[in-house]
Amino acid sequence: MTMWKITSGRGSRLTKEFVENNVVAVGLDDETDFTSVTSREEMRALVAQRVPSLTEKQVIVAGSQWWRFLNELQIGDEVLVYEPDTRNYHFGEISGPARFELGLIPELPVVRSVSWRTEVPRDALETTTKNSLGAVLTLFKVPADAEMDVKRVVTGEKGSLQADDTGDLDAEADLDPFSDIEGLALERVKDRINALSWDDMQELVAALLRALGYRTSISAAGPDRGKDIIASRDGFGFERPRIVVEVKHRRGQMGSQEIRSFLGGRHADDRGLYVSTGGFTKDAHYEAERASTVTHLMSLDELAKALIEQYDQLDEDGRRLLPLTKIYWPA
Structure with a gap:
């Protein structure tokens, strides 16, 4: 079982829609169905075609993330989505395969069903976990130490963090470090x-x-x-x-x-x-x-x-x- 963090649109503005509709969602735009894509290369080519403003490295990263959403997220995997208004992470479990559903979530028509289980207050997490979960990637595996910290809060257990696996965060080196600097800064100010x-x-x-x-x-x-x-x-x-x-x-x-x-x-x-x-x-x-x-x-x-x-x-x-x-x- 893997824990994933998914961003609900720019500024996490679609989290309420994710929770109300019991889904997580991604998309290139509001109409492109890429659920039938058969390889990472095909996905990257589609990203480059639909979003020509991206650099080559950004196309590689984005294509890989959408591919993972289709093929690497497994039913039973855990997922986190952040809601800025409440400063809580919604914690749930993937319960269905990827599907194209136009109009359910604005701009993000490729969805997967989720059984939401609880909410995790950001302020209950360690600083290192907050930093890890604030990564600019739209979709990534939560590092092992952050996963342990989230589960500590969910279960109410106490203890120190041991693991130091960085998960997918090294992939951020391929992204523009300022791509969501305003959003990251806002969360630090709120902290x-x-x-x-x-x-x-x-x-x-x-x-x-x-x-x-x-x-x-x-x-x-x-x-x-x-x-x-x-x-x-x-x-x-x-x-x-x-x-x-x-x-x-x-x-x-x-x-x-x-x-x-x-x-x-x-x-x-x-x-x-x-x-x-x-x-x-x-x-x-x-x-x-x-x-x-x-x-x-x-x-x-x-x-x-x-x-x-x-x-x-x-x-x-x-x-x-x-x-x-x-x-x-x-x-």
Whole structure:
């Protein structure tokens, strides 16, 4: 039995579709059926024809990955797919052969059925495992040490890692190292944010609001009646609208009850911002959408993206909590 990591589209944006449809999927585009390809060479030729912008080495790597999806993934093999919003890896088992199914997963029409078993929190994994699973390859065998770590979390066992097999990761040498540098950087930033204490998280959210031109007032520790931060243009909350902010820094999604509690007692012209590093349930989003008070639910993924976008405007307090270095490379 082998464990594989599969990326659900650029930025792992299709993970929910994978899980809801009980599949993993790959594709050259939204219409090419390559399930009848009979050799790696034929697959590479098809990749070169359908995606002419790829270099020769990228064609070799991509062709090999799609070939493996068809022929090397076996029924019973384990598979991981990452979901950025929840920071969890969905862990499942391949339960069917490759097939062409147009329209099931956008842009990825070659699928294999999966029986999803559980979720593995990224924050429960060793740093070396996080780095291994962040590789830019679309499909690869999980290195032995990372596989052991994932199974340690799945089974609840404790122990140190022993193996040092690098799996397929050496194949990355054939890829453009910057091909998904933004996605990899975003996950590292989220790791740093998630490691903050609750107090520091609250301060970081306040720093983001100040970067956006607001003045902020942070509630003292203790009962806050559903508000951790008040943001307004004048700094006192007299000038409307004011933004009332709740910050939840914990594992686990916030549900509709938490959103209702937050919205209770809000003024009609208030604006609500609810930040949850554990994300939100569908019911929570529905509750916020139908509320009379305009309310935005911000996940860790959105928070990290907003901080990166506004980083040049962050004050010293914000940069102290989240020190980042800007890099440049050819577009």
